[in-house]
Each structure stands twice: as C-alpha cells, then as structure tokens.
Amino acid sequence: MRGEVMPSLIRPGGDLVEATNAQLGIRLGDLEGHAVDITRRRIWLAVWVFTLIFTLLGARLAHLTVGGDGPMTVKRNTQPQVAQERPYIVDRNGVLLATQISAYNLGADARKVEDVEEMVAALAAILPGLNRQKATRFLSSNRRYVELMKGLTPQQYKAVLTLGNPALKMEKADRRFYPHGSLASHMLGFVGSDMQGLAGLEFFLDRSLEPLSQESLRDGRLPVTLDIRVQHSVRAELAKSIKKFSATGGSAIVMDVENGNILSMVSLPDFDPNLKPWNAGHQRLFNKATLGTYELGSVFKIFTASMVLETGAAAPEDTFQTSLPISIGRHEITDPHGEKRPLTVGEIVVHSSNIGSAQLALSVTPEVHWGFLERLGLIDKPELEIPELTNPQLPRQWGEVERATSSYGYGISISPLQALVAGAAMVNGGVMYRPRLINDDLPLGVRVISEETSTHMRQIMRAVVTHGTAKNARNSKFMILGKTGTARMAGPGGYDSSRLMTSFLGAFPAHSPRYAFIVILHEPQKIDGVYGTGAGWNVVPLSTDIVERIAPLLGVMPHPAYKPADNIILHKVREVL
Structure with a gap:
C-alpha cells in the first residue's frame, strides 16, 4: 500500500549470519562475491596440484623410456630388438641349438559348431598332428571352450584362418624349438609348457x-662349448656301432x-626335445654319460699306475711277479690272458694284468x-652345468x-x-680341469700329478x-693313445x-694330446668276422x-711319418728277461 513501509528482507540464518559476517568484516551485500572468490581459489589450487602431479609423472616416464636403468629401459639401436624370455643357445661356432618361436593353440566354442564331422575333416586336412577322435569328442560336448591342438606353426595358423569359421579360437603361445632335434638332447634338455x-x-x-654374467650372455645368446659338427660325427658313429654289435646302448664324450x-x-638311445620328451620313457631320457655309474674295468689301471709312480711307491722300471694268481683272504685274483712273467708298471697297464694292478694298489x-x-x-x-649328475x-x-x-x-x-676328466689329467701334463659347457670364466684347473708322471x-x-689291448687303433694317422676296459655287468x-x-678312454694326438675322449658300449654282441667281444x-x-x-674338424693334422720310439719301459724288461 502507498505510504506503508515494507519490511526489509532477511536472508536465511537471520541475525546469526549478519553477526558472523560482521565479525569477518563482510557486509551482507558482499556474500555472493565472497563465495565466488573462494570457489575460484579452490579451482586454481586443484589446477596447480594436477599440473604438478602430471609433470612429475611425465618426467619419470621420460627417464625410464630414454635413459633409465629400470625394467622399462629401451636402448636406442639401429637394429630392432626382439624380446626373448629365454636366451638363444648356440654352439661354440654360433650355430643355433635352441630358440623360441611363435606358436598358437587351437581351441573352439563347441556350442557354435554346426557340423562336427565336417569341421574335424577340414582341420585334419591342414593339421596332420590333430587327434581326430579327441577333436570329435570335444566338439560334441557343447562346452564354451575346448582345446583341440597345441603348438600350431605360423603357417598352420594362417591355414586355419582361411577356414573362416567363427567357432574356432586361437591364442599365441611361444614355444622352445631345437633345430637339430635329438642330436644334442641330453645336453640341451627341454622346457615344460610353462x-x-x-x-x-x-x-x-x-x-x-x-646369475649368468654378461660375458656368458651375448646379445640374448648363450654360447656353449659344444661343437655341433663334432656332436653329429660322434653320434653317427656311436649309433652305427650300437646297431652293428646289437648293443643295448652307449655313450661318448669328447673334451x-x-x-x-x-x-x-x-x-644313446636319446630323445627329441621337440616332441613331448617327458613321454619318451626313462631309457631315452637317462643320460648315461653323466648320470649313469658303472664299473669300468681295466680303464682304472691307468689311475692305479699313476698313483704308484706319483707317490714313489714304484719306479717305472720296477717289476712285479704276475706268473701266478694271488689270494687275498678268500678271494683269488687271476689274469684271464696273462703274460705269465714279471711285468713293469707300464706293462701291467699295457697287458691289462689284474694280478699286477692289485699288487700296485697294495703297495701304498x-x-x-x-x-x-x-x-x-x-x-x-x-x-657340470646340467642337473643330471650323480x-x-x-x-x-x-x-x-x-x-x-x-x-x-x-x-x-x-x-x-x-673317468674322462681324471683321464685327461693323466696325459695333459698333470692338471685336472673342471668340465664345463659354458665359458663363463677362466678354466679352473688343479695339479694332481707331476709333469714327469704324466x-x-x-x-x-x-x-x-x-x-697292447688297443692294437686296432694303432693304424690311425692321428696317433691315438688310451686304455681299454672290459667289465662284466652285475x-x-x-x-x-x-x-x-666295453670302454676305451683315450686322447689324441699322442705326442701332444689336445682332446680326450671316452667311448662305451653296453652289452655288445659277438658278430661274424670279429674274434672276440672285448x-x-x-x-x-x-x-x-x-x-x-672329428680330428680334421678340430684342426688336428695327421702325422703319417710320426713313429714313436719303442716304449722304453718295455725295452728294459726285454733286456732283463
């Protein structure tokens, strides 16, 4: 109404708000501007905080990507780097022995398969390793996912894709591959599905x-001491003799x-690490060269002779009577093919006298x-760098x-x-080296006999x-030396x-041995044209x-003109007799 005084509007909070604002020095009319200022400050504070956080994160990412030493480091290189979970294994000449290849696992959604028989036939046509019976059973199960086959190659992967069947599913699963198959299986070993x-x-x-040193791992490769050329030659000859003599197996090492x-x-027998080796059976997985222990027979006589010469218990020209058997307690020791005369230390080994060897051992x-x-x-x-040791x-x-x-x-x-490691020390000047498959440091050797004894x-x-007993090796132009062993099996x-x-522990060339070897045949049989089974x-x-x-592969030259002097120990015995 005209002339009436309208009451002033009071904001929510009434006098309490006014009193509070009065204490803060804020007039009632300035409340809206004050609220805007506070909001603006909070927004700017949030902007600065987020800017700081993202700046720090960006700096750390740049550090890791360009020059850091963390797990995400990427070194600049003109060659593209391929990530390898496991290093390549190569032989001493760089020949690839084990690698990692891309493979694929094939599965399917059985509910989406319209014609099981038709799909199995189509898959079998491009996948020779497919188990048709298993695939038929799985695809008829109406399950969401069934696994049909593992380890498809990239070519097989592409062939499956051309089928264009939406029910098929494939996932990448890298696997270990051994290009030479069973050739070096016991040394390389194998990996599981994981x-x-x-x-x-x-x-x-x-x-x-x-952990392996950087010197051992070179550009993602692990060089080993194996020479695949030598390995191929040794395996081929061993397999040939096992078949020739109807042996149950054999082993050989070159060092x-x-x-x-x-x-x-x-x-031998061995296995292919590419073909589910855990199903190969104990006989094939068993490494006779390192895991088997055997009574090696007369090979041990070189250690016995070396012992008495090194300790001074006997001199090279000393003789021991081997004409008659000797008795120790209730046991009698004889020589199946003895010389029936006194023998020097050397002749005991050359003619493989058990009687003489026993006397040598008991002289210390x-x-x-x-x-x-x-x-x-x-x-x-x-x-050795493999677990198959005993x-x-x-x-x-x-x-x-x-x-x-x-x-x-x-x-x-x-x-x-x-036997090989000890035998090598007998001929190399008296130093025994730790056997190894990886060149990770300097050779570790210890002197076990003197150069004179060697x-x-x-x-x-x-x-x-x-x-002596290894005359069938005397015509080799690479001058072999060694000791035979023929032992009855328990x-x-x-x-x-x-x-x-039967075994032969030897080395070549005789005038300056560089390579030692041991070769063993298990249960060889007598064959026509061969006099004995020893x-x-x-x-x-x-x-x-x-x-x-293998000698030409290792750079050993033949010495056809080399004729070692008649063994001085044998010559002295002849004079005495």
Missing part, C-alpha cells in the same frame, strides 16, 4: 645359483684337455690310495679286497664323465695302442660273463672311426 627348464642346460638357465670344455656328449697305504682317488675327483659328485658308488669298507679289486675297476662305480702315462697309454645273481660293458674288438675300432672323423 617355458621353465626341466632338464639339461635349460634347467640350469632357470635354476643357476649365480678339450687344456680347459675342460665339453665338445661332444652323446647318450689305504689312506694314500683313497686320497689319490679323491684327488682325481673319483670319490665325489662331479660338477655320486659314485663306493665300497662300504676299504680293506685289502676292496682296494685290490678297485685297482682294476671292480667294486667302484663312476660316471663316464668322471709323461710316463702318455708313454704307457700309447704302448697300449702299439703293443646282475641279481652276481657278475654275468655274458653281459659285458673292448679291443668293438669299442676301439669305434673310437678310431670317431677320431678319424
């Missing part, structure tokens, strides 16, 4: 107590005596005898009988690897070839003379064939 090593070097890569590098290691104390075997690494588990089988007591029989290789079982052992082992009823293990008739010719093939 790409974790289960045997051989593959196992070592995952479970090594010490560089100057550093312990393993150039070849074969155990039990402590000296055991200590010498321990020095040669024949008492403990050997070392402890030797030793006598329960160390009396005269055990010492006598072990002197010629019975009652003590060792692996071929152990010289005597080279003469003796060459005389085994020229005058069975439930004792030793079985019809089941033999080592001299089967494993010695086999070893000669191996040396003839």
Whole structure:
C-alpha cells in the first residue's frame, strides 16, 4: 500500500549470519562475491596440484623410456630388438641349438559348431598332428571352450584362418624349438609348457645359483662349448656301432684337455626335445654319460699306475711277479690272458694284468690310495652345468679286497664323465680341469700329478695302442693313445660273463694330446668276422672311426711319418728277461 513501509528482507540464518559476517568484516551485500572468490581459489589450487602431479609423472616416464636403468629401459639401436624370455643357445661356432618361436593353440566354442564331422575333416586336412577322435569328442560336448591342438606353426595358423569359421579360437603361445632335434638332447634338455627348464642346460638357465654374467650372455645368446659338427660325427658313429654289435646302448664324450670344455656328449638311445620328451620313457631320457655309474674295468689301471709312480711307491722300471694268481683272504685274483712273467708298471697297464694292478694298489697305504682317488675327483659328485649328475658308488669298507679289486675297476662305480676328466689329467701334463659347457670364466684347473708322471702315462697309454689291448687303433694317422676296459655287468645273481660293458678312454694326438675322449658300449654282441667281444674288438675300432672323423674338424693334422720310439719301459724288461 502507498505510504506503508515494507519490511526489509532477511536472508536465511537471520541475525546469526549478519553477526558472523560482521565479525569477518563482510557486509551482507558482499556474500555472493565472497563465495565466488573462494570457489575460484579452490579451482586454481586443484589446477596447480594436477599440473604438478602430471609433470612429475611425465618426467619419470621420460627417464625410464630414454635413459633409465629400470625394467622399462629401451636402448636406442639401429637394429630392432626382439624380446626373448629365454636366451638363444648356440654352439661354440654360433650355430643355433635352441630358440623360441611363435606358436598358437587351437581351441573352439563347441556350442557354435554346426557340423562336427565336417569341421574335424577340414582341420585334419591342414593339421596332420590333430587327434581326430579327441577333436570329435570335444566338439560334441557343447562346452564354451575346448582345446583341440597345441603348438600350431605360423603357417598352420594362417591355414586355419582361411577356414573362416567363427567357432574356432586361437591364442599365441611361444614355444622352445631345437633345430637339430635329438642330436644334442641330453645336453640341451627341454622346457615344460610353462617355458621353465626341466632338464639339461635349460634347467640350469632357470635354476643357476649365480646369475649368468654378461660375458656368458651375448646379445640374448648363450654360447656353449659344444661343437655341433663334432656332436653329429660322434653320434653317427656311436649309433652305427650300437646297431652293428646289437648293443643295448652307449655313450661318448669328447673334451678339450687344456680347459675342460665339453665338445661332444652323446647318450644313446636319446630323445627329441621337440616332441613331448617327458613321454619318451626313462631309457631315452637317462643320460648315461653323466648320470649313469658303472664299473669300468681295466680303464682304472691307468689311475692305479699313476698313483704308484706319483707317490714313489714304484719306479717305472720296477717289476712285479704276475706268473701266478694271488689270494687275498678268500678271494683269488687271476689274469684271464696273462703274460705269465714279471711285468713293469707300464706293462701291467699295457697287458691289462689284474694280478699286477692289485699288487700296485697294495703297495701304498689305504689312506694314500683313497686320497689319490679323491684327488682325481673319483670319490665325489662331479660338477657340470646340467642337473643330471650323480655320486659314485663306493665300497662300504676299504680293506685289502676292496682296494685290490678297485685297482682294476671292480667294486667302484663312476660316471663316464668322471673317468674322462681324471683321464685327461693323466696325459695333459698333470692338471685336472673342471668340465664345463659354458665359458663363463677362466678354466679352473688343479695339479694332481707331476709333469714327469704324466709323461710316463702318455708313454704307457700309447704302448697300449702299439703293443697292447688297443692294437686296432694303432693304424690311425692321428696317433691315438688310451686304455681299454672290459667289465662284466652285475646282475641279481652276481657278475654275468655274458653281459659285458666295453670302454676305451683315450686322447689324441699322442705326442701332444689336445682332446680326450671316452667311448662305451653296453652289452655288445659277438658278430661274424670279429674274434672276440672285448673292448679291443668293438669299442676301439669305434673310437678310431670317431677320431678319424672329428680330428680334421678340430684342426688336428695327421702325422703319417710320426713313429714313436719303442716304449722304453718295455725295452728294459726285454733286456732283463
């Protein structure tokens, strides 16, 4: 109404709001501007905080991407880098032995399959390894996903894609591939479906107590000491002789005596690591060269002779009576093909006299005898970069009988690897090197006999070839030296003379040995045209064939004009007699 005074509007909060604002120095009319100022400050604060956060994150990302040392580091390189979960394995010449390839697993949504028989037929036409019966059963199950086949190659993957069937499903699953198949299977080993090593070097890569050095891993590759050319030659000759003599198996190792590098290691029968090796069976997976322990027979005589020469228990010209058997307790030791005359230390080895070898062993104390075997690494588990290793089988007591029989290789079982490592030290000047498959550091060697003793052992082992049980190797132009071993195999009823293990531990060239080897045949049989079943008739010719093939590959030149002097030890005996 005109003339009436309208009451002033009071904001919510009434007098309390006015009182509060009065204390803050804010007039009632300025409240809206004050609220806007506060909101604006909060927005700017949020902007600055987020800007700071993203700046820090960007700086860290740039650091990791360009020059950092974290797990996301990418080094600039003119060559594209291919990520490898496992390193390539290559031989000493760079030949590829194991790699990682792209593969695919094939599955299907069984509910979407309209014609099971038609789909199985189409898949079988492009996938030779498809299990048709299994695929038919799975595709008829009406399940959301069934797995039909693993390990499709990129070519098979493309072929499946051309079918254009939406029911099929494929996922990438890298797998390990071994280009040479079974050629080096026991050394390389294999991996499981999870790409974790289960045997051989593959196992070592995952479970090594010490990480491999940068010197060992070069550009994602692991170079090993194996020479695939030598491996192929050794395996081919060993397989040929196993078939020729109807043997149940065999093994062979070749090693560089100057550093312990393993150039070849074969155990037959073997397996293909590309074809589900865990289904190959125990016989094929078992590495006879490193995991098997055997009584190697007369091969042990070189260790016994070396012991007495090194300790001074006998001189090279000393003779021992071998005309008659000797008795130790209730046991009688004889020579099946003895010389029936006094023999020097060297002749005991050359003519493989059990009687003489027993006398050599008993000429030293039990402590000296055991200590010498321990020095040669024949008492403990050997070392190598694969898990397939085992402890030797030793006598329960160390009396005269055990010492006598072990002197010629019975009652003590060792692996071929152990025999080879100790044998190499007998001929290389007296230094025993740790065997190895990976060149990760300088060769680790320890002197076990003197150079003088080693010289005597080279003469003796060459005389085994020229005058003794390994005459079938004397015509080799690469001058082989060594020692044979023919041992009866133990069975439930004792030793079985019809089941033999023949072996030859040797080296070449004789005048300056560079490579040592051991070759073994399990239960070789007599064949027409061959006089006997001992080592001299089967494993010695086999070893000669191996040396003839691998020596040129290793740069060893033939010496047809080289004629070693008649063994001085044998000559002295002839004068005495």
